[in-house]
Amino acid sequence: MNDPVSNSQPVVSGRDLGKCFGERWLVRHSAIDIMPGESVALLGESGAGKSTLLNLIAGLEPFDEGELQVAGYKLASGEVDPDASAELRRTQIGFVFQAFHLLPHLSVEQNVALPLLLMGTKPEAALPEALSFLDRLGLANLAAKRPSTLSGGEQQRVALARSLVHRPALLLADEPTGNLDPESAERALSLMKSVVDESRCALILVTHSDHAASICDRRLRLADGRLSIDKAGSS
Numbered sequence: 001m002n003d004p005v006s007n008s009q010p011v012v013s014g015r016d017l018g019k020c021f022g023e024r025w026l027v028r029h030s031a032i033d034i035m036p037g038e039s040v041a042l043l044g045e046s047g048a049g050k051s052t053l054l055n056l057i058a059g060l061e062p063f064d065e066g067e068l069q070v071a072g073y074k075l076a077s078g079e080v081d082p083d084a085s086a087e088l089r090r091t092q093i094g095f096v097f098q099a100f101h102l103l104p105h106l107s108v109e110q111n112v113a114l115p116l117l118l119m120g121t122k123p124e125a126a127l128p129e130a131l132s133f134l135d136r137l138g139l140a141n142l143a144a145k146r147p148s149t150l151s152g153g154e155q156q157r158v159a160l161a162r163s164l165v166h167r168p169a170l171l172l173a174d175e176p177t178g179n180l181d182p183e184s185a186e187r188a189l190s191l192m193k194s195v196v197d198e199s200r201c202a203l204i205l206v207t208h209s210d211h212a213a214s215i216c217d218r219r220l221r222l223a224d225g226r227l228s229i230d231k232a233g234s235s
């Protein structure tokens with residue numbers, strides 16, 4: 001039985017986490033706690049295992065050691081429960097990546113409605129809700145457009161709207177501004193920060209950018225399999 005998300009419980013709670021590929025431990029003896037509304041930057045060298053750690057938290061990859069609870073869902077070590085982890089992702093997690101992953105044959109409004117449809121909202125309710133969310137984010141003027149007609153910065157803001165429209169407890173952002181020019185990156189980051197703050201969504205932001213990390217409340221660094229507090233400005 002999964003516990004409901006509560007404001008006093010961590011959204012992500014990991015103890016003694018371990019994940020190895022072959023001989024290499026990407027994560028070992030690591031703990032992580034993230035409270036509702038808290039934003040955490042995850043830094044580390046290329047190949048350190050940051051995306052893999054996001055995959056463990058999203059229930060996309062099994063971990064080998066320890067305990068992990070995400071938004072009230074207890075994930076078991078050694079194997080992924082496909083049904084429970086799919087439900088966790090559908091109902092509690094939003095994702096945003098460096099590539100925007102918008103569906104080209106759908107309008108912006110239809111793209112943003114997708115998470116609502118996947119949660120069982122009827123199309124006649126999902127589309128107006130998507131439009132009203134786009135409006136709240138100042139993106140209503142893009143609603144009828146196809147993704148291919150938008151700038152990279154606009155596409156990323158639409159992808160962000162899609163990742164948050166179903167009010168997830170946790171947003172996992174993997175280098176979301178890596179493909180954007182500085183001005184578009186700034187707009188996407190400030191939109192992300194304002195929406196996660198307003199909705200008390202927890203955020204894990206994987207980034208190589210000190211500036212992007214500076215929007216977060218805390219910084220963690222993954223190095224040699226250990227997750228530790230990062231000293232600001234040292235990346």
Ligand SMILES: Nc1ncnc2c1ncn2[C@@H]1O[C@H](COP(=O)(O)OP(=O)(O)OP(=O)(O)O)[C@@H](O)[C@H]1O
Binds near residue numbers: 052
């Ligand atoms: N399924 C897999 N099987 C074996 N090795 C894997 C698998 N997935 C990832 N790896 C390896 O794990 C290491 C960490 O990869 P990961 O993508 O998590 O790093 P990262 O810190 O996100 O890197 P980057 O900053 O470059 O995106 C890499 O050496 C990668 O090749």
